[in-house]
Amino acid sequence: MLSTSSVQPLSLERLRTACSTCGLRELCLPVGLSQPEMDRLDDLISLRRTTKKGQSIYRAGDRFDAIYAVRSGFFKTNVLLEDGRDQVTGFYMGGELIGMDGIGTELHTCDAIALEDSEVCVIPFSRLEDLSREVQALQHHFHKVMSREIVRDHGVMMLLGSMRAEERLAAFLVNLSQRFTARGYSPSEFYLRMTREEIGSYLGLKLETVSRVFSRFQDEGLVSVQQKHIRIIDIPRLKQVMSHQQPC
Amino acid sequence: MLSTSSVQPLSLERLRTACSTCGLRELCLPVGLSQPEMDRLDDLISLRRTTKKGQSIYRAGDRFDAIYAVRSGFFKTNVLLEDGRDQVTGFYMGGELIGMDGIGTELHTCDAIALEDSEVCVIPFSRLEDLSREVQALQHHFHKVMSREIVRDHGVMMLLGSMRAEERLAAFLVNLSQRFTARGYSPSEFYLRMTREEIGSYLGLKLETVSRVFSRFQDEGLVSVQQKHIRIIDIPRLKQVMSHQQPC
DNA sequence: CTCGCCGCTTGATGTGGATCAAACTGTGGA
DNA sequence: TCCACAGTTTGATCCACATCAAGCGGCGAG
Numbered sequence: 001m002l003s004t005s006s007v008q009p010l011s012l013e014r015l016r017t018a019c020s021t022c023g024l025r026e027l028c029l030p031v032g033l034s035q036p037e038m039d040r041l042d043d044l045i046s047l048r049r050t051t052k053k054g055q056s057i058y059r060a061g062d063r064f065d066a067i068y069a070v071r072s073g074f075f076k077t078n079v080l081l082e083d084g085r086d087q088v089t090g091f092y093m094g095g096e097l098i099g100m101d102g103i104g105t106e107l108h109t110c111d112a113i114a115l116e117d118s119e120v121c122v123i124p125f126s127r128l129e130d131l132s133r134e135v136q137a138l139q140h141h142f143h144k145v146m147s148r149e150i151v152r153d154h155g156v157m158m159l160l161g162s163m164r165a166e167e168r169l170a171a172f173l174v175n176l177s178q179r180f181t182a183r184g185y186s187p188s189e190f191y192l193r194m195t196r197e198e199i200g201s202y203l204g205l206k207l208e209t210v211s212r213v214f215s216r217f218q219d220e221g222l223v224s225v226q227q228k229h230i231r232i233i234d235i236p237r238l239k240q241v242m243s244h245q246q247p248c
Numbered sequence: 249m250l251s252t253s254s255v256q257p258l259s260l261e262r263l264r265t266a267c268s269t270c271g272l273r274e275l276c277l278p279v280g281l282s283q284p285e286m287d288r289l290d291d292l293i294s295l296r297r298t299t300k301k302g303q304s305i306y307r308a309g310d311r312f313d314a315i316y317a318v319r320s321g322f323f324k325t326n327v328l329l330e331d332g333r334d335q336v337t338g339f340y341m342g343g344e345l346i347g348m349d350g351i352g353t354e355l356h357t358c359d360a361i362a363l364e365d366s367e368v369c370v371i372p373f374s375r376l377e378d379l380s381r382e383v384q385a386l387q388h389h390f391h392k393v394m395s396r397e398i399v400r401d402h403g404v405m406m407l408l409g410s411m412r413a414e415e416r417l418a419a420f421l422v423n424l425s426q427r428f429t430a431r432g433y434s435p436s437e438f439y440l441r442m443t444r445e446e447i448g449s450y451l452g453l454k455l456e457t458v459s460r461v462f463s464r465f466q467d468e469g470l471v472s473v474q475q476k477h478i479r480i481i482d483i484p485r486l487k488q489v490m491s492h493q494q495p496c
Numbered sequence: 497c498t499c500g501c502c503g504c505t506t507g508a509t510g511t512g513g514a515t516c517a518a519a520c521t522g523t524g525g526a
Numbered sequence: 527t528c529c530a531c532a533g534t535t536t537g538a539t540c541c542a543c544a545t546c547a548a549g550c551g552g553c554g555a556g
Contacts, residue, residue: 079402079403079405079406081410081491081492082491083491083492085406085410085411085492086410087405087406087409087410089402089405089406100394100395100398101395101398101399101402102395103391103392103394103395104392104393104395104396104399105395105399109399109402110402129384129387129388129391132381132387133380133381133382133384133387134381136377136381139377139380139381140377143351143377143394144351144352145352146348146351146391146394146398147349147350147352147353147394148352148353149398150348150352150394150397150401151349151352151353151357153398153401153402153404153405154327154337154349154357154358154401156401156405157327157335157337157401157404157405157408158327158329158333158337160405160408160409160452161335161408161450161451161452162329162333162334162335162449162452163333201409201410202409203409204408204409204410243329243330243331244329244331244333
């Protein structure tokens with residue numbers, strides 16, 4: 001049992017891992033399902049997978065056959081260019097779905113890598129489609145999840161295409177804060193699971209720039225930064241920075 | 249009949265606009281459907297909509313209730329920030345689907361604007377979901393289309409986050425060339441429907457930079473540019489530029 | 497507890513693309 | 527037909543962020 005990325009069928013653990021009893025069910029795939037519908041979804045999700053920090057749940061080029069719901073932990077997704085350049089395309093936390101990039105071609109187009117020891121629910125995709133044909137609420141919610149991923153990507157495109165470094169980092173922190181809040185954590189105090197380099201890659205900046213902007217934010221009393229420990233002191237002002245409305 | 253964005257039921261035109269006889273069916277929603285299945289899809293798509301250059305099929309904030317397949321013409325989608333900044337998030341041509349951004353919130357999150365006089369098929373979304381529950385091939389293909397939109401967005405994020413101006417424009421031209429080719433047009437000669445400013449907005453560049461890079465490409469014998477008329481002279485070299493492999 | 501290293505911070509300098517400015521051109525409308 | 531103007535090109539200058547460089551500090555392995 002020392003294997004670092006193990007796949008294990010549910011058995012006695014079943015009750016503990018069922019969607020119905022999962023603390024993340026209001027954020028995850030079962031949103032809007034009745035109890036019997038949720039039971040049917042449970043039948044489908046019979047595998048969990050634990051992943052150690054640094055390991056992947058899939059790599060670009062891997063055959064696609066499942067999507068993954070983050071049960072615990074933190075992930076990033078990474079696209080690669082032939083010439084070696086790469087870019088972080090997203091960070092994922094509890095209740096969020098990873099892997100929808102693979103549906104279009106039956107092959108994954110990015111790497112999904114754990115930023116800390118993590119656990120995901122494996123959702124076999126063809127069985128999800130089967131069930132979606134029978135359970136309208138599931139079908140509709142899945143479409144919403146994919147649509148939101150598209151909208152999120154548009155937000156990142158906006159950020160990369162027309163925001164300056166301070167605005168990008170402010171937007172990033174505000175977004176993280178909101179997602180932590182939705183999960184019952186503090187809106188103002190959290191640990192970053194990713195390095196400055198990963199943040200930079202996601203935001204289209206170099207790690208030095210990320211570091212400098214953090215320092216500037218700290219000097220201005222917006223946040224307190226100690227390595228990966230972040231405390232947001234002034235969320236409203238951070239939102240102003242994000243929206244270009246610096247008070248001169 | 250002078251209204252600029254008219255909605256008209258199909259009647260005698262029916263045969264002409266049915267998916268089954270549409271030249272774009274191999275690129276559009278009906279991919280992989282049998283004849284009877286395609287007939288059922290036809291039943292659902294009972295509206296076409298013509299849109300004059302400059303007009304929108306929907307705006308950010310509009311209620312979402314349909315997606316749109318481009319029948320003819322050319323569109324852009326635009327996201328807006330409160331502070332007035334905006335960004336082009338995509339260009340769409342025949343056979344491509346617009347509007348999936350609205351599924352997540354029931355509201356559209358961007359504007360969809362015609363870059364020339366155009367026509368779209370209106371696909372009522374709830375009826376599309378109904379039919380998807382009965383026709384597996386349709387369900388699966390729709391999922392593929394959404395997934396590809398996500399993958400395309402990741403490509404743009406890569407481009408915006410880690411490519412230089414010349415690489416971006418080269419990637420843009422290669423992409424357009426491929427899409428025109430798939431539609432039976434010349435891979436090397438086409439008219440741009442968008443302005444330098446719109447290209448720049450999409451690529452995270454200013455219009456002056458786009459213009460300068462076009463000129464540089466022309467000087468180097470990669471393309472011939474006359475306003476919106478583009479002739480790609482050396483596709484392989486353009487692909488090299490895109491991949492950072494400048495021959496010193 | 498200590499060592500080594502990875503990740504972070506900070507400074508100095510360089511540069512790609514933005515900005516400002518001016519002139520040119522093709523097009524659509526009166 | 528001609529005018530007005532939106533869109534484009536090109537040049538000069540500027541600046542935000544990249545790059546290069548050096549030192550720091552916290553954490554995990556032993």
